[in-house]
Amino acid sequence: METSAPLLVRPRIVTVAVMVLWAAWILSGCMTLYFHQLAISLGLKSNFGLLAGACGLVVQAIAIYFLGRGNRFARILAIILLVVALPGVYYYLREGFQYFPVPASLSLLGVAARCVAVGLVFTTAARPWFQQSTN
Numbered sequence: 617m618e619t620s621a622p623l624l625v626r627p628r629i630v631t632v633a634v635m636v637l638w639a640a641w642i643l644s645g646c647m648t649l650y651f652h653q654l655a656i657s658l659g660l661k662s663n664f665g666l667l668a669g670a671c672g673l674v675v676q677a678i679a680i681y682f683l684g685r686g687n688r689f690a691r692i693l694a695i696i697l698l699v700v701a702l703p704g705v706y707y708y709l710r711e712g713f714q715y716f717p718v719p720a721s722l723s724l725l726g727v728a729a730r731c732v733a734v735g736l737v738f739t740t741a742a743r744p745w746f747q748q749s750t751n
Contacts, residue, residue, distance in 0.1 A: 624745050626686065633736035634684040637694075640729040641676050647723050648673065654716075683737060688746050694734045701727050 648669030655665055679697060682690035705727050712720030736742065 624748055626684075627741050627745050629736050629739055630684070630686075630742045630745060633733040633742070634680060636729050636733040636736075637676075637680045637683070640726040640733070641673065641680060643722060643726040643729075644669070644676065645673055647719060647726070650719055686745055686748065691734075691737050691746060694730075694737065698727075698730050698734050701730065 648666065652663075652666040652669070655662070676697060679690050679693045683694055705724060708720040708724055712723070737746070
C-alpha cells in the first residue's frame with residue numbers, strides 16, 4: 617500500500633487572503649445594488665447592470681470558494697478576475713470621483729483588497745499548499 621505525504625494545513629496567509637476576498641465580494645455586492653438603485657432613480661428601466669453584477673458575484677464566489685480549498689486553477693482565475701476589474705479602476709479614476717466620490721472610493725478599495733489578496737496567495741508561504749492540489 618502506497619502512503620502519500622500528509623496534506624498540509626491551510627496556511628494562515630491563505631486564510632487571510634480568502635477573508636479579504638470575501639470582504640471585497642460583499643463590497644462588490646453592495647456596490648452592485650447601489651448602482652442599480654442609482655440607475656432606477658435616474659429613470660433607467662434596464663436590469664442589465666444588476667444581472668451583470670450578479671453574474672460577476674457568482675463567478676467571484678466560485679473562485680473564492682475554490683481558492684480557499686487549495687485549487688491551483690482558482691489562483692489563475694483570481695488573477696483573471698483582477699485583470700477584468702482594472703478597466704473599472706480607470707473609469708473611477710477618470711470620471712467616477714467627480715460624480716460619485718464615495719462609491720468610487722469603495723469600489724477602488726475593493727479592487728485594492730483583491731490585489732493584496734491575490735498577491736498573498738502567491739507568496740512562498742502559500743505556494744506549497746497550492747502545489748499539493750491535484751486538480
